[in-house]
Amino acid sequence: MVIEIILTESPIAPQPILASGRETGAIVEFQGFVRESEGDVKITGLYYDVYFAMARSQLELHLHELGALHSCDAVTFIHRIGFVPVGSASVWIRVMAKHRGPAFSLCSELLERLKMDIPIWKSVTPNAANIYSQQFKSYSQAEIRSNMP
Amino acid sequence: MQVKVLAFAIASDTLGWREMIVNCTPSQSPLEIISALSPEISTKNWRVAVDCNYHAWNKAIGPLAKEIAIIPPVSGG
Numbered sequence: 001m002v003i004e005i006i007l008t009e010s011p012i013a014p015q016p017i018l019a020s021g022r023e024t025g026a027i028v029e030f031q032g033f034v035r036e037s038e039g040d041v042k043i044t045g046l047y048y049d050v051y052f053a054m055a056r057s058q059l060e061l062h063l064h065e066l067g068a069l070h071s072c073d074a075v076t077f078i079h080r081i082g083f084v085p086v087g088s089a090s091v092w093i094r095v096m097a098k099h100r101g102p103a104f105s106l107c108s109e110l111l112e113r114l115k116m117d118i119p120i121w122k123s124v125t126p127n128a129a130n131i132y133s134q135q136f137k138s139y140s141q142a143e144i145r146s147n148m149p
Numbered sequence: 150m151q152v153k154v155l156a157f158a159i160a161s162d163t164l165g166w167r168e169m170i171v172n173c174t175p176s177q178s179p180l181e182i183i184s185a186l187s188p189e190i191s192t193k194n195w196r197v198a199v200d201c202n203y204h205a206w207n208k209a210i211g212p213l214a215k216e217i218a219i220i221p222p223v224s225g226g
Contacts (some may be wrong), residue, residue: 032226048225049157050225051157051218054198054218072193079225086201091226109168111226114223115225117203117223119157119218119220120156120222120224120225121158121223121224121225122226
């Protein structure tokens with residue numbers, strides 16, 4: 001299964017479908033958006049903090065496990081980091097497979113694991129993101145990509 | 150040996166720091182190391198990772214450990 005992981009400060013842009021091949025029968029896409037309320041509080045957006053190295057390695061680990069459980073051809077996972085305004089996507093997933101069942105299952109289980117194990121945190125306050133942002137820039141990369149065969 | 154200790158999200162807010170270099174021994178557990186830094190801190194509901202792998206709070210970090218991370222409940226998505 002081809003795996004692509006992108007953690008980025010930039011707005012999430014739909015990724016082109018790369019070489020789906022003539023055996024791809026199902027493409028499942030999911031987008032998660034920031035809503036204008038957190039509980040009873042109106043917000044302008046959310047701040048996402050991340051432990052880059054571990055988020056990437058844990059995503060790779062889980063995607064390898066899920067790839068063994070569900071017969072899929074490719075997964076692209078994108079999570080936006082830093083400030084994400086209301087109405088913007090914070091997460092974007094595409095799963096490609098021969099059949100819809102495995103594609104839906106992998107996408108759904110990936111989201112469950114994201115919310116259990118992947119070290120990414122959202123906050124309504126900017127404190128963490130400000131600290132994060134300084135650290136992020138020290139990577140001197142606009143995006144952290146991980147491609148696996 | 151020296152290891153880097155990272156604190157994220159509410160753990161960082163609670164402890165008042167994001168990153169720290171500490172002296173420790175391979176036989177020490179993450180709990181012992183964090184408790185030495187902040188004796189009053191409660192790690193309940195928090196997890197810990199050693200070199201990007203989840204680790205038991207009371208298990209020795211071992212001689213190869215480079216980085217310990219305090220992981221409060223995650224909330225990506």
